[in-house]
Amino acid sequence: MLLVSFNFTVLSFATSAQAANTVTAARVWPAQDYTRITLESAQPFTYKMSILQNPDRVVVDIENIDLNLVVKSLSDKILASDPYIKQIRMAQFQQSVVRLVVDLKTEAKPNVFTLTPTGDYKYRLVLDVHPLKDPLMTMIAERDAAAITANSSSLTINSATQNQVVVAQESNNNSSQPSIIIEPLPAPAEASENNVTKINKPTEIIKPVEPTIGKVEIKGSEVKSSEVKTQEVKSKETSQTSFDASQVKTKKSGRQIIIAIDAGHGGEDPGARGANGSHEKDVTLMIAKKLKEKVDGEPNMRAVLTRDSDFFIPLHGRVVKARNMQADLFVSIHADAFTNQSARGSSVFALSERGATSASARYLAKKENESDLIGGVSLDDKDPVLARTLLDLSQTATINDSLKLGRAVLTQIGAINTLHTNRVEQAAFAVLKSPDIPSILVETAFISNPEEERRLNDTEYQDKLVISILTGIKKYFATNPALAKTKVALD
Secondary structure (H helix, E strand, C coil), X not given: CHHHHHHHHHHHHHHHHHCCECEEEEEEECCCCXXXXXXXXXCCCEEEEXXXXXXXXXXXXXXXXXXXXXXXXXXXHCCCCCCCEEEEEEEEEECCEEEEEEEECCCEEEEEEEECCECCECEEEEEEEEECCCHHHHHHHHHHHHXXXXXXXXXXXXXXXXXXXXXXXXXXXXXXXXXXXCCCCCCCCCCCCCCCCCCCCCCCCCCCCCCXXXXXXXXXXXXXXXXXXXXHHHHHHHHHHHHHXXXXXXXHCCCCEEEEEEECCECCECCCEXXXXXXXXXXXXXXXXXXXXXXXXXXXXXXXXXXXXXXXXXXXXXXXXXXXXCXXXXXXXXXXXXXXXCCXXXXXXXXXXXXXXXXXXXXXXXXXXXXXXXXXXXXXHCCHHXXXXXXXXXXXXXXXXXXXXXXXXXXHHCCCCCECCCXXXXXXXXHHCCCCCXXXXXXXXXXXXXXXXXXXXXXXXXXXXXXXXXXXXXXXXXXXXXXXXXXXXXC
């Protein structure tokens, strides 16, 4: 009887040990950049991943977890709009192994890794499903192809126009009598308004001069006419005017100034939490979208967002995005927080290579740089080439431009909100480490201050804020023109 009791106790202990790791949270973050699946528990995860095809799917076997309702809830969290995941299935594969099968909509690049406890999070198992081709790089390639096609079409039309004018002028100069005039051919039907030269109206045509006009004297085959000469001059002037107009149009429709707008935090990284529960990641995204709308309304500017929805981007990934888009400026939007709820005011920061300009700037940079730990970055995602570039290149000139930009923006923000500090602070912010793009970080207000949290969520204040930032950007460019880029920005 004692033996049976002992065996039962051992069996019960083994069973509880096998199911000791209980998943307490399951999250899915779909985005065009990639989709992230996260499981969280109080104990570390042990897993194995396999990639299968026909159909495309990812299989993750997780040891020593219980197939509870939290794990099963993953199936309901997959949206029909998810760009990469069709559905998730799960089952008790073995006595101590739960198998997750992620059915994909297309072939993808999955990456699975674990994270140790940080911030409010416990142990995490993360599966990132990336597309085979980076959507941003695909968009850039399509943009460049369109630019080449547009330039080629413009050159073809310009060449045809010049040839037509030359033929018309030679005919006028060489003809002994005004009997034959070669008219310019009409523009091709497919010529678009964006072409450098568009021929809606042919170059002024010299009509044959009738001998009945009194001002024309005919002596044999010789023709003398002040009107013909006048018309020839007008023809040349018209042709010249046509080309000058196209050149002006080319200058006006040259590359636009590109502003990279970075909404801080996102996805697994909520950022600071407001006194009344607002999340920094949500506030920054709202402001970033409004700023983009205002920038896009300018005739010579275009904005690009590092993220346009609620998902996490590593700090170095934000820098890479801005550089790939050939951005002229980088503006990272944040909302400050402090343990003392009375702290208030807006601030602007730039990068420093020689340490922070104040203790508060050093504290803030340390807090913001922890975003990668909270958001979750795989060691495999590190870009050694980028890291080496950031270390090797001197950023002195870029930092000086960043300070000029920061001062212009800070002055404008000071007109609508109290400034936490009346100078541009500097510290080692990882997100500002682009070697060739002037970059600033704007702490819009203290989300930990109840009054400023309310203002950050107020549409009217958000509008005033983005207008002040845009005004600062325009004032910066008024005295610091954008340099030429190797790629052309298209609408």
